[in-house]
Amino acid sequence: MRYSTLLFDLDHTLLDSFASEQAAFRAAMEVAGLSDPHSYFSHYERINHALWAAVERGEMHVDEVRVTRFEQFVDYFHLDADPVAMADAFVNGLGNNGELFPGVVEVLDKLRGRATMVLVTNGVSQVQRMRVARLRLDRYFSPIAISGELDVAKPDPRIYEWVAEQLGGLPKESALMIGDSTSSDMQGGFNYGIDTAWYNPFHKPRPASPEITHELHVFDALLNIVASE
Numbered sequence: 001m002r003y004s005t006l007l008f009d010l011d012h013t014l015l016d017s018f019a020s021e022q023a024a025f026r027a028a029m030e031v032a033g034l035s036d037p038h039s040y041f042s043h044y045e046r047i048n049h050a051l052w053a054a055v056e057r058g059e060m061h062v063d064e065v066r067v068t069r070f071e072q073f074v075d076y077f078h079l080d081a082d083p084v085a086m087a088d089a090f091v092n093g094l095g096n097n098g099e100l101f102p103g104v105v106e107v108l109d110k111l112r113g114r115a116t117m118v119l120v121t122n123g124v125s126q127v128q129r130m131r132v133a134r135l136r137l138d139r140y141f142s143p144i145a146i147s148g149e150l151d152v153a154k155p156d157p158r159i160y161e162w163v164a165e166q167l168g169g170l171p172k173e174s175a176l177m178i179g180d181s182t183s184s185d186m187q188g189g190f191n192y193g194i195d196t197a198w199y200n201p202f203h204k205p206r207p208a209s210p211e212i213t214h215e216l217h218v219f220d221a222l223l224n225i226v227a228s229e
Helices: 017-032 038-056 062-077 083-096 104-111 125-135 158-167 182-192 219-227
Strands: 005-008 116-121 144-146 175-179 195-199 214-216
Touching: 005 158, 017 038, 017 083, 038 062, 038 182, 062 083, 083 125, 104 219, 116 158, 125 144, 144 158, 158 182, 175 182, 175 219, 182 195, 195 219, 214 219
Parallel strands: 005 116, 005 175, 116 144, 175 195, 195 214
Antiparallel strands: none
16 A cells, blocks of 8 residues: 555544534533524634634644633623633533544545554544544544644644654655645645645635645545555
């Protein structure tokens, strides 16, 4: 096989994180006493995206996102609500909701035993560990690199260096980073010097940078990429 070590992103690549986030947001809004979560979600998204961009730039620790997004949310709407309680409800909602995309298990089953598979995810440790346990992802992935546990996030190459240490080496010519985010997954793989596979099911325009090795619009196309010579 062309690639013997496969590094997978989790959110929006393997997992329907949008469904997970929607359920979690409803739970947080209930804690805040708001009955129409849909009216508030777009502003929450703007706050959340800005904070995660700061994490990717190394300006903020992952764990700070947990409560800060709801502190900013409460301030913006002048709510009489506890952002910590909202954050707790949201984290539990994220961990307990959301399934793997259709076809993902079938692809992982075909790759298991043929390649070393690693999970490399930016996220709060509590959330990602709940998902790993609930979805039994540890049957596919070892090691599992979670930015909230390692104090470093994609696209920083140090998260890949940690993976290399756990594996006892990571030959760059036979490693592939698979993910949906150009700013964290593709940029992270590029920064570390390995090939990348951009999962782009919505046919977004390909960015000028970073350089992307492969692009796939359906997940099972990964099988041909991995096996190609």
